[in-house]
């Protein structure tokens with residue numbers, strides 16, 4: 001059975017990684033989902049490993065993880081899933097943005113141990129961090145390449161400007177990828193990072209293709225996706241994946257804990273939507289950026305969970321007691337240097353006092369950084385969402 005699946009898997013659409021000759025699956029796999037090691041349920045861990053293995057069998061050989069995911073457990077699980085198949089997979093992992101030079105050199109040892117391998121195919125900076133010079137970060141990554149522990153390096157959540165600066169310090173070759181959020185609800189990458197990747201020939205790894213599972217949408221939009229799906233004899237989720245990877249430099253990494261879903265996601269790599277369907281989706285799912293007064297936005301413990309600490313006041317944000325890196329103050333300094341940030345995301349407020357128009361649901365550090373940078377006197381770029389209930 002496995003051999004047959006491999007044959008099928010080999011036919012999956014692959015794309016070139018940046019300007020290298022390396023080919024990686026256009027639909028890869030996110031690896032989180034089973035929870036932290038300390039609280040993980042054995043049945044979930046088994047399912048996580050089985051689904052990842054099935055995905056690999058189906059050709060989804062690019063696996064994306066990070067040292068921070070589930071406190072390292074996602075890397076451990078990935079290590080178990082790829083055991084005996086190291087040469088068949090392409091492993092991308094990420095290090096925390098708070099690491100300085102030596103921190104990065106140390107961090108990879110943990111990732112290698114948890115993944116049960118002696119090299120990482122794609123080593124990525126998880127987020128930009130203005131508090132640490134990118135030249136220092138690149139120096140550490142270059143050293144890891146020289147030591148044979150890393151094959152390629154990539155960025156994550158970098159703006160074109162930040163990417164360009166990072167590239168200017170990397171003398172050994174190309175920074176092959178930038179991992180950014182891209183889905184039907186979050187399309188700002190189309191305005192900057194995707195065209196920039198096309199001009200500079202690097203790969204965009206679209207994360208959260210299913211908006212972390214939040215798909216409440218107007219009936220008319222749902223009907224549109226369903227009607228397109230029906231014509232191709234696929235489902236709406238597959239339409240979304242094939243829409244994402246229809247852009248030449250873009251690949252994606254959906255996360256699923258479900259065997260049927262991983263089959264559907266794998267099959268989506270080989271579906272080619274007609275240009276007219278792509279355009280219809282483009283025109284229908286528009287998220288226009290607006291400028292909103294910051295004091296009309298309420299920041300509450302919305303969807304709070306312990307992995308995403310929230311500052312609900314300016315004072316808390318300045319104190320940064322959770323030691324978030326980059327801190328709101330660090331990021332404010334970047335904004336003052338005219339760095340453009342992704343818009344924050346808002347929903348209509350549930351507050352009845354009349355003081356607020358919106359509740360903040362995504363971009364809490366960016367929000368406070370903006371308030372600090374402009375003393376609360378400048379309207380913030382925001383997208384107003386028509387759904388509720390996402391985790392940050």
Ligand SMILES: NC(=O)c1ccc[n+]([C@@H]2O[C@H](COP(=O)([O-])OP(=O)(O)OC[C@H]3O[C@@H](n4cnc5c(N)ncnc54)[C@H](OP(=O)(O)O)[C@@H]3O)[C@@H](O)[C@H]2O)c1
Nearest residue numbers: 030031207208209210211212213237254255256257258261
């Ligand atoms: N670089 C970064 O800063 C960053 C940030 C976030 C995420 N990521 C990466 O991106 C990966 C994916 O993003 P994500 O975890 O945020 O979420 P996602 O892939 O957008 O969504 C996951 C959700 O979609 C559902 N799903 C998956 N396939 C489906 C299908 N065929 N039909 C119906 N539902 C389906 C899953 O449920 P089931 O389990 O029931 O299928 C799950 O609830 C992560 O695993 C991570 O590797 C990177």
